[in-house]
Amino acid sequence: MAAKIIICMGSSCFARGNEENLKIIEQYISENKLETEVDLKGSCCEGKCSEGPNLNINGEMFHGVEKGTLIDLLNDKLK
Ligand code: FES
Numbered sequence: 001m002a003a004k005i006i007i008c009m010g011s012s013c014f015a016r017g018n019e020e021n022l023k024i025i026e027q028y029i030s031e032n033k034l035e036t037e038v039d040l041k042g043s044c045c046e047g048k049c050s051e052g053p054n055l056n057i058n059g060e061m062f063h064g065v066e067k068g069t070l071i072d073l074l075n076d077k078l079k
Pocket residue numbers: 008009010011012013014044045046047048049050052054
C-alpha cells in the first residue's frame with residue numbers, strides 16, 4: 001500500500017520547521033528505500049498556519065511537527 005505524504009511548504013510552515021522536516025523525510029525515504037511506497041508532495045497552505053508546521057500523512061493532519069519526533073511519526077505511519 002502506498003502512503004501519501006503532503007508537507008506544507010507555505011511560508012509559515014516552511015519557516016516554522018518544514019524546510020528541515022522536508023529534508024528529514026526525503027532522507028528517511030531514501031534510507032528505507034521507500035521511493036516506490038511513498039508519494040511525497042508539497043502544498044502551498046493547509047489553512048492552519050498558526051498550528052504549523054503541518055504534515056498530512058494518509059489524510060491525517062499532524063500539527064506542530066518537530067524534527068525530534070518526526071522519525072518516530074514516520075516509523076509509526078509508514079512501517
Ligand atoms: S503555510 Fe502551512 S498551513 Fe498555512
